[in-house]
Amino acid sequence: MIRQLKTFTLRLIAGANVVTVVLMLMVGYSGHLNPDAHPMLSNANLFFPVFMIVNFAFLVFWLLFKWRWVLIPLAGYVICYVPMRQYTPFNISRDTPRDAIKILSYNVHGFSGLNSTDGTPRRLLSYIAVQDADIVCLQEAHLSPYQAMVDSILGELYPHQEIVRAAEGGDCVAVLSKYPILRKERIEYPSRGNLSAAFYLKLPTDTLLVINNHLETTGLSPEDRSQFKSLVKGELRDKQVVEETSKLLIYKLAEATAKRAPQARAVADYIKAHQGKPMIVCGDFNDGPQSYSLRTVAEGLTDCYVASANGPGISYNRNGFFVRIDHILCSDDLVPYNCRVDRKIKDSDHYPIICWVKRSVEP
Structure with missing residues (x-):
């Protein structure tokens, strides 16, 4: 028995x-x-x-x-x-070539920080300066209130700076570059406050297309995010509360995902229209590594994190979203090296993502 x-x-x-x-x-x-x-x-x-x-x-x-x-x-x-x-990829680490281009993508939360302390903008700008990346792509990059500080800390390091704002106001994305920025344009898609923009950078031997993205946010309030974290960690004990919370969160996440889909397709169409150019596509996608949005944008490109990093690389540091929502992609004529999410700085609700790229064959 x-x-x-x-x-x-x-x-x-x-x-x-x-x-x-x-x-x-x-x-x-x-x-x-x-x-x-x-x-x-x-x-x-x-x-x-x-x-x-x-x-x-x-x-x-x-x-x-x-x-x-x-x-x-x-x-x-x-x-x-x-x-x-x-x-959660695993790769054998390779030495980064000395002439590789360092890319830093970072949602800086408007430089306001999570607690809005006076020292946050300076800490974020100082972090960017210490990283000494060749190209910096920022999201939620409201630079104008801190322009004097930006010029003081980053002006000499990045003589070429451009900002693109959303069509209806709200968010803006920025590129800080050691290379001249030839032109910029917003990629048109429906959104009240988010955007993607293309920047054309003049490298010594070629022109590099950099597409900086901040796709539709999840639409979750701070309370929603806290509830999501409790739900994921199994801390909600009341069955009715769990059911109601799950339905609300799923509805809001689904609504935001449906809004991101046409945005991702618009970016993908822009990429296809410029095939053959060396390009970097990066930013805050507000979607994970297995999402429709990333899969759509990344078609024909290399996911730098998957190709050269190790571990899950969780890039959103609040409220139980245990996924990587910040990404760096590159065209197949670029080789990524040692991509990583830097979890040492916590002044934004995102961690920065960093990668080096090098032309596979010089033009």
């Missing part, structure tokens, strides 16, 4: 493991769904790390109690290799 009960229990757990693997696979590829038609389901990839962890717990369990059945979670990781690599 005890043996039968043990066998039944193990089979029940095995069934749960199989279900977890199937859900992990579906969630990992949910970014292939068009948010116009499936706005809620296309957001499921946000929960991919949860299923990765649960599957790992099953792996440990089978190692301890029935090692032959460890094939179930291992098979799960194998069939989910692509979304797993997108979420």
Whole structure:
């Protein structure tokens, strides 16, 4: 009787493991769904790390109690290799060539900081100066209130600075460059406050197209974000509260995802219209590594983080969004090196993402 009960229990757990693997696979590829038609389901990839962890717990369990059945979670990781690599890549570190171009992309939260302390703008600007990147792409870059400070700290390092504002006001993106900026233009798409802009930089041997993006925000209030964090961490105990919170958050996230979809397609169309040019596409996508938005924009490009970084690279540092929503992409004539998310500075709600790129064949 005890043996039968043990066998039944193990089979029940095995069934749960199989279900977890199937859900992990579906969630990992949910970014292939068009948010116009499936706005809620296309957001499921946000929960991919949860299923990765649960599957790992099953792996440990089978190692301890029935090692032959460890094939179930291992098979799960194998069939989910692509979304797993997108979420948390592992690469062999390579030496960065001395003549590689250093790119820094950073949502600076309007330079106001999370606590609006007087020293925040100076700390952020000083951080940018210390990084000494060749090209700096900023989102929520409201420079004008701090222009004197910007000129004092960054003026000599970055003699070429350009800002593009959203069509209806609100956000602005900026590029600070050691190279001359030949021209700039906003990429047209529907948004009340977000934007993408193209900047053409004159390099010593070529012209580099840099597309700086700040796609539609999630639309979550600080209270919503706090509730999301509690939900992900399992801190909400009341079943009704969990259900109501889940529905509200899913609705708001789905609404924002549906707005980002045409924005991503507009950026992708601009990229296709300028194929053949060396280009960098970066910024705050407000969407994870398996999302429809990133997949759409990244078609034909190299995801610098996936190609050269290690680990999940979580770039949003508030409220339980355990994904990378800041990205750097490059054209296939550029080779990325040692991309990373720098988690040392916490004055914005984002961490900066940094990468080096070098032409694969000099023109």
